[in-house]
Amino acid sequence: MTTRFTPGGPVTAPFHDRDTGRRLIERIGDKLRALGATERDPIRLMEICGGHTHAIFRHGLAGVLPPGVEFLHGPGCPVCVLPMGRIDDCVAIAEDPRVILATFGDAMRVPGSRKSLMQAKADGADIRMVYSPLDALALARRNPDREVVFFGLGFETTMPSTALTVLRAEREGIANFSLFCNHITIIPTIRAVLDSPGMRIDGFIGPGHVSMVIGLKPYRFIASHYNRPLVVAGFEPLDVLQSVWMLLEQIGRGTAAIENQYSRIVPEDGNPQAQAAIEAVFETRAFFEWRGLGSIDESGVAVRERYARFDAERRFAVESPAVADPAGCQCGDVLKGGLKPWQCALFGGACTPETPIGALMVSSEGACAAYHQYGGLRKGAA
Amino acid sequence: MCLGIPGRIVAISDADALLATVDVSGVRRDVDITCVATPGEPLEDLLGRWTLVHVGFAMSLIDEAEAQATLAILAEIGEAEAEIAAFAGQGQEQDHAGAAP
Numbered sequence: 085m086t087t088r089f090t091p092g093g094p095v096t097a098p099f100h101d102r103d104t105g106r107r108l109i110e111r112i113g114d115k116l117r118a119l120g121a122t123e124r125d126p127i128r129l130m131e132i133c134g135g136h137t138h139a140i141f142r143h144g145l146a147g148v149l150p151p152g153v154e155f156l157h158g159p160g161c162p163v164c165v166l167p168m169g170r171i172d173d174c175v176a177i178a179e180d181p182r183v184i185l186a187t188f189g190d191a192m193r194v195p196g197s198r199k200s201l202m203q204a205k206a207d208g209a210d211i212r213m214v215y216s217p218l219d220a221l222a223l224a225r226r227n228p229d230r231e232v233v234f235f236g237l238g239f240e241t242t243m244p245s246t247a248l249t250v251l252r253a254e255r256e257g258i259a260n261f262s263l264f265c266n267h268i269t270i271i272p273t274i275r276a277v278l279d280s281p282g283m284r285i286d287g288f289i290g291p292g293h294v295s296m297v298i299g300l301k302p303y304r305f306i307a308s309h310y311n312r313p314l315v316v317a318g319f320e321p322l323d324v325l326q327s328v329w330m331l332l333e334q335i336g337r338g339t340a341a342i343e344n345q346y347s348r349i350v351p352e353d354g355n356p357q358a359q360a361a362i363e364a365v366f367e368t369r370a371f372f373e374w375r376g377l378g379s380i381d382e383s384g385v386a387v388r389e390r391y392a393r394f395d396a397e398r399r400f401a402v403e404s405p406a407v408a409d410p411a412g413c414q415c416g417d418v419l420k421g422g423l424k425p426w427q428c429a430l431f432g433g434a435c436t437p438e439t440p441i442g443a444l445m446v447s448s449e450g451a452c453a454a455y456h457q458y459g460g461l462r463k464g465a466a
Numbered sequence: 467m468c469l470g471i472p473g474r475i476v477a478i479s480d481a482d483a484l485l486a487t488v489d490v491s492g493v494r495r496d497v498d499i500t501c502v503a504t505p506g507e508p509l510e511d512l513l514g515r516w517t518l519v520h521v522g523f524a525m526s527l528i529d530e531a532e533a534q535a536t537l538a539i540l541a542e543i544g545e546a547e548a549e550i551a552a553f554a555g556q557g558q559e560q561d562h563a564g565a566a567p
Contacts, residue, residue, distance in 0.1 A: 135469055215552045216522025245523045248500050296526050349526050357501045
């Protein structure tokens, strides 16, 4: 009843349809006027997921929307929030001559305090880019005399894949495979953002593929304790626009609820098999260090004792030094939505996608790289 | 890494290991189907179904029309190429003897 653009359907919904897009934009404009939102005093919506950040820039969505709504780019790009200390650990593991380090390509250029994985590879470390943790397991099968370490990272979207790979390694008795676990969880992260002093967020565009795994229930505290709406959204341009409209509807009604715009992919309860795999293999860490955000309680997971032999942290001497972010780097303020990428003194000068200093410039899902690639939007708004 | 791409389950390649062959725009590879297999139901029921594939794992079953629409959009906006190349294993170094210096 909230919308005639029924969430998730009909199945032939034209996610790219121009007329639908235009109508949605008009309705968003009407809503913003009714709410009295202006360019100087906008409704502030945070997209948590880097995939949405990418989509917003890729399709110029902030530019096509009428004034009065501002996107805050949240901390949901797992590559961007990897702290230098963990990259340093990973480089150290990769430099062990027994080791083949397997990693997603996205992590190759993330700066460490000594070097990135790409530089370590150039210096002779055996580092292979893989598409899947299953490819890392295959490397271990083919190289029984080597130690194959998979650099596991990501939120709940990729967590089931590494968990299932560890379970597979155990089933097959593959002794030379281990996981360097850097997985992080979305809920403590959102809580940390909400608890940041001076933070003003009117609503959240919820992560589509994390929610496909965890379902909707874990977000309820956002509505019940913080009185903020969240709409889980798909990644097509119209998905994002529809989610913005659904959030504005809620804000207009003065309600705060967890809604699902992406029901064609996201079941209410998430994916039970994926949740079971995560639960079997991982346990919550007391805290985890984030680039730019510092330490966040219970925001990371580690491999359970039962799977200790597949845990690279136990098999290799890993120091996890706390390394300060580079001087002048303001990724933390950008991550918290307090600073626009182009307001950072390093942006586009010392820090570019080719020579990233801060991690937000590394991944195409990082807000700085997206700004840099697709152009700053309505900079005058500041 | 987080976006994923729709593909069609065309064969159960190893039922015990829960692996199936998935076709993404003509490119095929084995994918883990643990997360889309319903316990107690035959895996053959998955044949012909469309699924969203993330880093080699089928994570969600999707309607065929949805899948086609998503693929068409990904192609139109130029995101499909990179996903398909990654799925096909292009851009990865192949495992070769003496890789370590």
